[in-house]
Amino acid sequence: xxxxxxxxxxxxxxxGLSGAAYAAPSLAARACPSPELTRAxxxxxxxxxxxxxxxxxxxxxxxxxILPALHPKAGEPPLFxxxxxxxxxATNAALFxxxxxxxxxxxxxxxxxxQRGTGGSGPLHxxxxxxxxxxxxxLVARDVIACRSELSAxxxxxxxxxVRTAEDVDSVREALHAEQIDIWSISNGTRLAQQYxxxxxxxxxxxxxxxxxxxxxxxxxxHAMNAxxxxxxxxxxxxxxxxxxxxxxxxxxxxxTVLARLDHSPAQVQWNGAPASLGRGRFTxxxxxxxxxxxxxxxxxxxxxxxxxxxxxxxxxxLRKGPSxxxxxxxxxxxxxxxxxxxxxxxxxxxxxxxxxxxxxxREELDACAEWPKYQPGSDFFQPPANSPxxxxxxxEMDHVAPPDYAEQFCSRLEHCHLVxxxxxxxxxxxxxxxxxxxxxxxxTVKFLEDGVVDAxxxxxxxxxxxx
Numbered sequence: 001x002x003x004x005x006x007x008x009x010x011x012x013x014x015x016g017l018s019g020a021a022y023a024a025p026s027l028a029a030r031a032c033p034s035p036e037l038t039r040a041x042x043x044x045x046x047x048x049x050x051x052x053x054x055x056x057x058x059x060x061x062x063x064x065x066i067l068p069a070l071h072p073k074a075g076e077p078p079l080f081x082x083x084x085x086x087x088x089x090a091t092n093a094a095l096f097x098x099x100x101x102x103x104x105x106x107x108x109x110x111x112x113x114x115q116r117g118t119g120g121s122g123p124l125h126x127x128x129x130x131x132x133x134x135x136x137x138x139l140v141a142r143d144v145i146a147c148r149s150e151l152s153a154x155x156x157x158x159x160x161x162x163v164r165t166a167e168d169v170d171s172v173r174e175a176l177h178a179e180q181i182d183i184w185s186i187s188n189g190t191r192l193a194q195q196y197x198x199x200x201x202x203x204x205x206x207x208x209x210x211x212x213x214x215x216x217x218x219x220x221x222x223h224a225m226n227a228x229x230x231x232x233x234x235x236x237x238x239x240x241x242x243x244x245x246x247x248x249x250x251x252x253x254x255x256x257t258v259l260a261r262l263d264h265s266p267a268q269v270q271w272n273g274a275p276a277s278l279g280r281g282r283f284t285x286x287x288x289x290x291x292x293x294x295x296x297x298x299x300x301x302x303x304x305x306x307x308x309x310x311x312x313x314x315x316x317x318x319l320r321k322g323p324s325x326x327x328x329x330x331x332x333x334x335x336x337x338x339x340x341x342x343x344x345x346x347x348x349x350x351x352x353x354x355x356x357x358x359x360x361x362x363r364e365e366l367d368a369c370a371e372w373p374k375y376q377p378g379s380d381f382f383q384p385p386a387n388s389p390x391x392x393x394x395x396x397e398m399d400h401v402a403p404p405d406y407a408e409q410f411c412s413r414l415e416h417c418h419l420v421x422x423x424x425x426x427x428x429x430x431x432x433x434x435x436x437x438x439x440x441x442x443x444x445t446v447k448f449l450e451d452g453v454v455d456a457x458x459x460x461x462x463x464x465x466x467x468x
Contacts, residue, residue, distance in 0.1 A: 025049065025175040027064060040098035041068050047175045049116075049168050052159045062168055063089075063120030065112045066176075067097045073107040077180045077205050079449060080111045080169060082196075084187030084211070084428075086162075086334040087326035089119025100433075103442050107450060108182065113172050115192075117160045117330030124151050124160065124329025134286060134319040135269075135276050139368040144332070148372055151329045158375040160333045166196040173203060182449050183207035186428050187401065188334075191215050197385045204389045206452060208445050211428045212393050212407040216382040219339035220365050221347060223401065224357035227288040230297065230400040230426075231255075231356060237467075238301050244467040248301040254308035259284070259356060269312050278312060281360040288357055290318045291400035293431040294424050294464040302468045336369035338377055384410055391417040392448045394441070396425030418454040420444070424464035436463035 025047050032044040043066040050056040069076070081097070083090040090112045093101075097110045104110055114121040126147035132138055151157060169192070173181050182205050185193040190209040197204055235252050238244040248254070261267070262280035269278050287303070290296040296318070303314045343366060352359045391414065395407040404421045411417035422441070432438030440458035448454050 025171040027172075027175045032065065034095070036098055037065065037067075037094055040102075042066060042094065042098065043068070047113075047168075047172050049171045051116075051122075052156055053167070058156075060116050060122045060168075061120075062116065062172060063091060063114040064172060065091045065094045067094065067102075067105050067110040067112075069105050069108050070102065071106055072109075076108040077182050078109040078111045078173075078176060078178050079104060079182045079184055080113065080173075082169070082183060082185035082189035082192045083115065083118075084189050085118070085326060085331060086115065086188045087118055087328060087331035089114045089121075089123075089327075091119050092325070101442070103446055104184070104449070106446070111172065111176065111181075113169060115165050115330070116168055117155075117333070118327045122155065123327045124155060124157075124333065126151075126328040126332075127323075129328045130324040130326065133271065133276070135271055135278055135282050137281065137364060138324075139364050141367065141371060144368045144371045147329060152373060157329075157333045157373050160330055161375055161377065162192055162195050162334060162338060163199070163377070163381065165192055166199050169196055170200050170203065179203075180205045184445070184449075185209050187211040187213055191217070194385055195381070197388055201385075201387065201389075206390045206449055207388075207392070208448065209391060209393045209407075210395075211399060211402050212395055212410060213402045214406055214410060215384060216342075217339060217402075217406075218342050218347075219335045220361050221339070221343050221351050223288065223361050224352040224355040224359075226403055227291060227357055227400045228355040229403060230291050230398050231300070233398060234297055234300050241467055244301055247467075248305050251301050251304060255304045255356075258304060258307045267307075267312055269316060271316065281364075283315070284357045285361055286315070286319060288361070288400065291398075292427045294398065294426050295431045295434050297398060297424075297426060298465050299468045332368060332372045333374075335365065336372045337374040338381075340366055340369035341374055384413065388414050388416055390448075390452050392445060392454055393417060393419045394429075394445070395419065395421045396427060397421055397423045398425060399427050401427050418448075420454070420456045420459060422459055422462060424462075431465075434465045437461040 027045040027047050029043065029045045032038050032042050045064050046061040047064055048059045048061050051058045051060050081090050081093055091114050094112055097104060116122055117124040128143040129138060129147060180203055183193050185208065190212045193207055193209060194215050238248060238251055259280065262283055266277040266279045269276050306314045348359055348362055352362060393407045393411055395404040397404060407419055411419040429441045432441050437458065440462050443458060444456055
C-alpha cells in the first residue's frame with residue numbers, strides 16, 4: 001500500500017418529506033477525470049442530496065467514483081472508502097484502487113464519495129489558509145474571518161457535519177441499489193463509519209477501521225500528548241538499535257537543545273529561494289506531521305541530528321510544496337463543532353504541559369474556532385455504537401494521533417470487534433511499500449472483507465524501514 005491512499009427506506013424519514021414528495025437518489029453519470037480511471041473501467045458520476053433535509057431545494061452534488069470488481073460475485077456488497085481529515089477528498093484514492101490497491105476489488109466494487117465540503121462535492125476551501133507557507137502560522141485571524149464570511153454566504157455550514165455526511169453515504173448506497181455495504185475507513189473516517197453504523201445499523205455487512213478515532217475525540221486537544229508518546233518511544237527504539245545508537249548516541253540531548261535554541265530565537269533558513277524564519281511552533285507542528293508514517297518516524301533521529309548541527313535541510317525536505325490537501329472550511333466546521341467546542345480552558349495546560357508541541361496547535365485552533373460558526377451535535381452523537389457488524393480495527397503501535405488505547409477501549413465493548421495492533425506502524429498504512437512484509441496489511445484486510453475471517457499471523461513478519 002502506498003501514498004496514493006492519502007491521498008460511507010431511511011431516506012423518506014431523513015428528508016422529513018411525505019412519501020409522495022420523496023425522490024429516490026440516483027447517480028448521474030459523467031466523464032471520469034483521468035485516462036487511468038477510464039482504462040480501469042471506472043464509473044464516475046454525481047448523486048444530488050439536499051444541503052439541509054428541511055430545505056430540499058438547495059442541493060449538493062456528491063462526487064462519486066466507482067472502481068468495478070475485477071471478478072464480480074453475485075450479491076457482494078460494494079466497499080465504501082471513508083477518508084480521513086476531516087477535509088480530505090476520498091476520490092484522491094481512486095488511482096490507488098485502480099492500480100496497486102486493485103486487490104480490494106477482486107470481487108466487489110470500490111466506491112469513493114467525496115464528503116460534502118471536499119473534493120468535487122461543494123468544497124469549502126479557504127485559499128488564504130491553504131496556500132500559506134508551511135513555515136508560517138496556519139490559522140491567522142484575518143484569514144479565518146474572511147473565509148468564514150465567504151463560505152457562510154454560499155453554504156449553510158451547520159449542515160456540513162458528520163451526521164449529514166453519514167446520511168450522504170446512505171444516499172449513495174441507495175442510488176447504487178445496494179442493500180448493504182462494506183466499509184474501509186481511516187482516521188476521521190472511522191468516526192464517520194461509527195456514525196453510519198449507528199444511524200443505519202442494518203446497512204453494513206463488515207467494516208475495517210484504521211487509525212481509529214472515537215466519536216468523542218476532542219480535536220486537537222490530545223495531539224501534543226500523543227505525539228510526545230511517539231517521540232519518547234522513538235528515542236527509546238533508537239537507543240535499543242545498535243546502528244541508530246552508534247550514529248546518534250545523544251539523541252535526547254540534541255532534541256532538547258534544538259528546542260531550546262528555537263525558544264531563544266527562530267532559525268534562519270532558505271525556503272523557495274528566499275530567506276525565512278522558522279519558529280518553534282511551526283517546527284514542532286511539522287515534526288508532529290512527519291510522524292504519520294514509519295518512514296517519517298525512522299528519519300527523526302537524522303532530522304534532529306542535522307538540526308542540532310544547524311542544518312534544517314532534512315526538516316525542510318519534509319514540508320509540502322503546494323497547497324494544503326485539506327478543505328480547511330470543512331475541517332474547521334467539523335473540528336470546531338465536534339471537538340474544539342468541548343475543550344475546557346483548564347484542559348489545555350493539562351494535556352500539553354511537558355510536551356514538545358506545548359500549547360501551540362491547540363491554542364492556534366481554538367483561536368480560529370472562536371471566529372468560526374459552529375453547530376451543536378445531538379446529545380447522543382458522542383456515544384460509540386452499542387452494537388456493530390463484524391469489525392476489524394487495525395491500530396499502529398506508533399500512532400501519533402490515535403494510540404492503540406483508543407481502539408482497545410472501543411473494541412472491548414463490542415461482541416463482533418477484532419483488534420489487530422501492528423508494531424512500528426504509524427497513523428495508517430501509508431508507506432507499507434517501504435516495509436518488509438508490508439503486503440500483510442492488505443492481505444489481512446481483504447480476507448476479512450471477503451469472508452469475515454481475521455488472520456493476523458503475517459503481522460509478526462512485518463518489518464518497518466530501518467532508521468535512516
